[in-house]
Amino acid sequence: MDQVTGLRCRECGREFPVEALHVCDFCFGPLEVAYDYEAIAAIVTRERIAAGPRSIWRYRDLLPVDDAAPVDLGAGFTPLVRADRLAAELGLGELWIKDDTANPTGSFKDRVVSVALTKARELGFKVAACASTGNLANSVAAHAARAGMASVVLIPSDLEAAKITMTSVYGGTVVAVDGTYDDVNRLCAELTSEHPTWAFVNVNVRTFYAEGSKTLAFEVAEQLGWQAPDHVVVPIASGSQLTKVAKGFAELGRVGLLGEVPSVRISGAQAAGCSPVATAFAEGTDAIRPVKPSTIAKSLSIGNPADGWYALQAIRESGGACAAVTDDEIVEGIRLLARTEGIFAETAGGVTIATLAKLAAQGVVRRDERVVALVTGHGLKTVEALAGVVRPTVTIAPTLDAFDAAVGSLSGLDGASGAPGAADPVPSTVTPAATTQEEPTR
C-alpha cells in the first residue's frame, strides 16, 4: 500500500488522480506526486529500511508504487566511496563519490526506470517507451525485457556505439532518429498523444519516473550514517535529477529519518556546449533560453531542459552554484577520477568532476564541507570521448629484453611498488566513524 494522495501541478496547484498524467491539462505545468507524509512518518524507520533489500526498494515507503513485486534488476544502493586522493588534488576535505556506474545497466537511470515500469505495469500498460540520450534507452530496454513488456525506444542516431548496442541487445524496438535529443523528445511527446496505451517513461509516466531519483539522496544519507552532506554536486540534463535529490533530502527530514529538514547546498554541473541552466545562473535570470547542444557529454545534451527552471530554483534556494566545463575539461575530469579513485565514469561523470574542480578552485565548494559528487554513468558507455587520449603506454615484443628496454627505464615504478608491507599506506576508504555498518558494496 503506497502513501500517495494524488498528483498536483507544481505551477497552479490543481489536483489530479493517480493516473498516467504528466502535465496539468490547464497550464501544462509538471505534475508532482503528493504523499501523506504523516502516514509515512508513522511507519518508516531506519531499522525498517535497513531490513529491506539492497536496492532502491528499501525506500519503497517513499516511492509511489503499490506493487509488492517491482520491476527490478537491482537498481540502487550503489557504493558511496570516500575519495581522499581526489579531495587532496582538489584541495577539499571530506569528499565522497556516489558511484552510480555500479547500477545494472551502468547508470542512475535504472533507479527511475525501475519505478516507472513498476508503476506502468500497475496502471495496466503493456508497452514501455521513451526518448533517450542513451542511458535511459539502455535501462528501459533492459527493464522492459525483465518485466516481459514490449519496448519502443527512440534515440538520436549519432549516439555512442556502446549505448546503441546496449539498447538493441534486449530485443525491443529501437528507433534511431536523425536529429538532436530535443528533436527526438518532441517527436516522443507527439507520439504520446497518438499512442495513449504506451507508457513513455519520460512523458506520460514521468511523474512517477522522476521520483526514483530521490533514492540518490536517501542512500547518501543512509550511507553517511543517517546524516546529510553539506554540499552535493549533481549533473544537469533535464534538471529532474537535481530537483529530486533536493526533494529527497527534504523528505528525509519531513518523515523523521533525519533529525530535521537538512540544509544541503546543491550545485549543478553542465557541459559548456549545452549549458542553459549554468548560463541562466551566471546571468542571474529566471529565463532559461534553449540552446542547440554541441558537446561530447551526449547524455547531458538537452538544450531545452523541462525541469531546468526548477533545478535553478533548487540551486539558488540551497545556496549552491551552477557552472559549465569545456569538452577538454570533461576528458580531464574522467581521467582525474579514474587516476585518483579507480572509478571510470562516462562523460557526464567527467562533467561532474570537472565542475567540482572548478567550484572548489573558486571557493564555492569549501574545504570545511562534507561534499558528495554524483557520478551517474559508466565510462564504457562513452569510450569515444577518450579515443586518442589514453592508450597503452608501450607496445612490445614478448621478451624480457623488450620489457626492460621499454618499461624498465620508466621512473617511479620500482620505488612505488616495493616489497609487500613496505609500500605506502593505502588511504582509508571506509565509512566514517559515525557509521559502523558494512561498507556498501555490490
Added chain:
Amino acid sequence: MSVSVRVPAQLRTLTGGVGEVQVEATTVGEALKALDVAHPGFAERLFDSAGELRRFVNGFVADEDVRFLDGLATPVAEGQVISVVPAVAGG
C-alpha cells in the same frame, strides 16, 4: 493563409477530440489566437499574463522550436504545421 495546428492529447477536450485544426494565420501567434476563437479555452492555457507562451508550453513550426525563431511572431507559410507540445523531461 491556411495552416494546421497539432493539438496535444491534454487539450483535445477543447476540440472535441480532434488532434489537428486548420486555421487562417500569417504568424504562430495569430494561429494560436485563431485556434482559441474556433475552440475557446486555448488562450488561457497557452499564454501567460504577458501574452507569451507559458513556460512549459513549446511551439514548433516545421519541427523547429519557435524560441529559436521569432517566437509568436514567427511567420508561417501556407500548409505549414504548428505543433503545440508540453515540455517533457528525460535523458
